Amino acid sequence: MSTPTTEHLAAGRTADVAVAGLTKAYGDVVAMADVDLTIASGEFVAVVGASGCGKSTLLRILAGFERATAGTVEVGGTAVTGPGPDRGVVFQDYGLFPWLSVRENVAYGPARKKLPKAQVAELADRFIAAVGLTRFADTYPAQLSGGMQQRVAIARVLANDPSLLLMDEPFGALDALTRADLQTELKRIHTETRTTVVFVTHSIEEAVYLADRVVVMTGGASHGVPGHVQAVVPVDLPDRDVTSPAFNEVKRTISDLVHTVAAPA
């Protein structure tokens, strides 16, 4: 399996994310070591791997919530030194402001940028519509189902027009039907916006359905090997028919890699 190189970049696209030699230690424990990853602008990359292999650590460093112990991380050609409006983050637990309505939650970022009121309202309405919640714009998070709350969280992040969307198991708490709906919606939104996405999931099927490439991480403290990138698998499928033999072949390849724990090269 090839290691990530720029040859995976589509012709003419700029590298939106460039991670090189990324290492993260917590005290004596090296959680993640020597991660190299290049992601093209507009690409959808999924990250899979067993619990503790460093998926969330990688995401938090990309978000700027944590600093790397060693290595470099660039987003849009700029070194990441902290959180920024160019990167939007969606976690499993929605993270909405419970005291704000759906519209106010989605308008929050644009309003903070001090955009004109009419433009803030237009952005909020557009992204609430994009996730199918127009009828619920004046509702409060507590009145919504988990799936609806996660739709609001996605709309809220998109309204900030991030160049990079970071998602850590965003659908992990949802029931299977809601999850499938949101996967379809996210795929459509990505096709329309071409926002670069890094999407962490435990579901290999979800990764293969959504992503252009799947990053497989292995290792982690409980394996005595730092978490690292085991392989990067391009998903070259004509369609994403989850029942097709080709789809299941890609799933099997990734599943085998997830269960391989090898030392970093």
Ligand SMILES: Nc1ncnc2c1ncn2[C@@H]1O[C@H](COP(=O)(O)OP(=O)(O)OP(=O)(O)O)[C@@H](O)[C@H]1O
């Ligand atoms: N704040 C912290 N302090 C100490 N160790 C940490 C901290 N955060 C993460 N770790 C360690 O770093 C390793 C990677 O954790 P991380 O949360 O990135 O894994 P993950 O792949 O996201 O796992 P999961 O699939 O369970 O979410 C783990 O061994 C974990 O114990």
Ligand SMILES: [Mg+2]
């Ligand atoms: Mg995690």
